[in-house]
Amino acid sequence: MKEKVTIVGAGLVGSLWALFMARRGYKVDVYERRGDMRAAGFVGGRSINLAMSTRGWKALEKAGIIDLIRDNGLPMHGRMMHDTEGNLTYQAYGTEGQAIYSVSRGGLNLELIEAADKHPNVDFHFNHKCKRLDVRKNTLHFENESGEHIEITPDLIFGADGAYSAVRFALQKTPRFNYSQEYLDYGYKELTFSPKENGEAPLKMGSLHIWPRGSFMLIALPNLDNTFTGTLFMPYKGDPGFDDIKTDEDVKQFFEKYFPDAMPVMPELYDDFRDNPTGDLITVRCDPWQYGEKILLMGDASHAIVPFYGQGMNSGFEDCSVLDEMADEYNENWPTIIRKFSETRVKDANAIADLALRNFIEMRDLVGDPMFLLRKKIASHLHKKYPDFMPVYSMVSFSNIPYSQALAEAGRQDAFFEKILAIDGIEEKWNGAEVEAVFEEWNKAKV
Ligand SMILES: Cc1cc2nc3c(=O)[nH]c(=O)nc-3n(C[C@H](O)[C@H](O)[C@H](O)COP(=O)(O)OP(=O)(O)OC[C@H]3O[C@@H](n4cnc5c(N)ncnc54)[C@H](O)[C@@H]3O)c2cc1C
Incomplete structure (x- = not known):
């Protein structure tokens, strides 16, 4: 008899994992705090999007649903940087044909729920909030919308209930559980870019747009309906800071000063700025990810x-691929899989957490720096000429190489580029013999 599985959370990861387990023949119950987004008409709401890259696609392919999602993704082949004068600089993300994809968050979650729900082995229980987990008895306590208490004791529990997880909260109270959470002093606000009067997209399609401004930045990703979703990342306190932009006049002055070319295609700017909440940015790390043999x-x-x-989503989807591979490797022996997954994967999650913090500085500041752009140009040249050299961005976004290896390589590549960029007249010599000689020497040292 196969184990009875409960997943807490029908977000992106929980719904996808439900499908993986159902396809293996497990009976899966998914408990979700919110109502069924299909009934709530999530798709008709605002367009909020996410960038999907290789690790995400791999998991969707393994789950047999890549075709459902692929057509709804808009390729972004590079970054389009906007300076304060409205001048544009383009930088490709990878080699020709490589792209990350802008996907609607609501649309994706809905497709995942729909695909899992169609499977006869899956039952969703919406409006069920996990209130408590008794880790010793493996018993979950939920409250439904009528305030009723529901208690279940499954064989296996997967906690996919997001950054403020109730399942994790129960594990935090167990012995020797390491936990840390760290907020950035930054918040984010989502803002809409509307189509032009003639219906054309407000920004050039095919790119992720960035307005890097040193301590803060605006980015925009395309949607299928010819809108773009912008996100402003900025400190709460500071000059400028969210705390000091209160009135429409403050918003006007701020945008006129820093994002003059964006303003004309943001007709809803004042309403958005006032009505959309300012979100927090948190990093959560913990270890182990499991309790005993039944909770992960x-x-x-x-x-x-x-x-x-x-x-974030890509690494969560990779959790599903890795677990699925382990299920094959260990013949669905869940006590072993749960222990091994926690033992081996924490270092990769910590690595992408570090890489993500590092990339913040790159995006908000360095992408406007000529030396940084030169570094990217040299990296791209070397990548084409020496196929075994892969820039860190490509390792993370266009490969399935473990994140911990990508982080280690980031340190090595920093040291290499420091040397290269110090070459006298590098601006002219960037693709010349001297650079290649230093590269070959450095590359030999790898093995
Ligand atoms: C501004 C922003 C931009 C991002 N952009 C990207 C991007 O471009 N690419 C990318 O890969 N990632 C991105 N991410 C990260 C991505 O959104 C998350 O990593 C992803 O949503 C995680 O999925 P999840 O299923 O683990 O958690 P969630 O999506 O948070 O889902 C958790 C689910 O659990 C439910 N839940 C919570 N508590 C309970 C409870 N007590 N009982 C029952 N149910 C509960 C919630 O309602 C929710 O449905 C972004 C995040 C932010 C904030």
């Missing part, structure tokens, strides 16, 4: 990261 955390519940590498 996954997705943001065990590793919430800041969004600057676009890898």
Whole structure:
């Protein structure tokens, strides 16, 4: 008899993992705090999007639903940087044909729920909030919308209930459970870019747009309906800071000064700024991710990261692929899988958390720096000429190489580029013999 599985959270990771387990023949119950987004008409609401890259696609392919999602993704082949004069600089993310994809968060979650719900082995229980978990008895306590108390004791529990996980909260009270949470002093606000009067997209399609401004930045990702979703990342306190932008006049002055080319295509700016909440940015780390042989955390519940590498969902989806591979390797022996998954994966989650924090500085500041752009140009040249050299961004976004290896390589590549950029007249010599000689020497030292 296969174990009875309960997943807490029908977000991106919980719904996808439900499908994985159902396809293996497990009976899966998913408990979700919110109502059924299909009934609530989530899709008709605002367009909030996410960047999907190789790790995310791999998991969707393994789950057999890549075709459902692929057509709804808009490719972004590079970054389009906007300076304060409205001048544009473009920088490709990878080699020709490589792209990350802008996908609607609501649309994706809905497709995942729909795909899992169609499977006869899956039952969703919406409006069920997990209030408590008794880790010793493996008993979950939920409250439904009528305030009734529901108690269940499944064989396996997967906590996919996000950054403020109730399942993790129960584990935090167990012996030798390590936990840390760290907020950035920054918040974020989502803002809409509307189509032009003639219906055309407000910004050039095919790119992720960035307005890097040193201590803060605005980014925008395309949607299928010719709108773009912008996100302003800025400190709460500071000059400028969210705390000091209170009135429409403050918003006007701030945007006129820093984002003059964006303003004309943001007709809802004042309403958005006033009505949309300012979100917090948190990094959560913990270890172990499991309790005993029956309870496991996954997705943001065990590793919430800041969004600057676009890898939060991708790493959560990779949790599903890795677990599925382990299920094959260990013949569905869940006590072993749960222990091994926690033992091996924490270091990768910590690595992408570090890389994401690092990328924040790159995006808000360095992408406007000529030396940084030169570094990217040299990296791209070397990548083309020496296929075994992979820039860190490509390792993270266009490969399935463990994040911990990508982080180690980031340190090595920093040291290499420091040397290269110090070459006299590097601006002219960037693709010349001297650079290649230093590269070959450095590359030999790898093995
Ligand atoms: C501004 C921003 C931009 C981002 N951009 C990207 C990006 O471009 N690419 C990317 O890969 N990632 C991105 N992310 C990260 C991504 O959103 C998360 O990593 C992803 O949503 C995690 O999925 P999850 O299923 O683990 O958690 P969630 O999506 O948070 O889902 C958790 C679910 O659990 C439910 N739940 C919570 N508590 C309970 C409870 N007590 N009982 C029952 N149910 C409960 C919630 O209602 C929710 O449905 C971004 C995040 C932010 C904040």
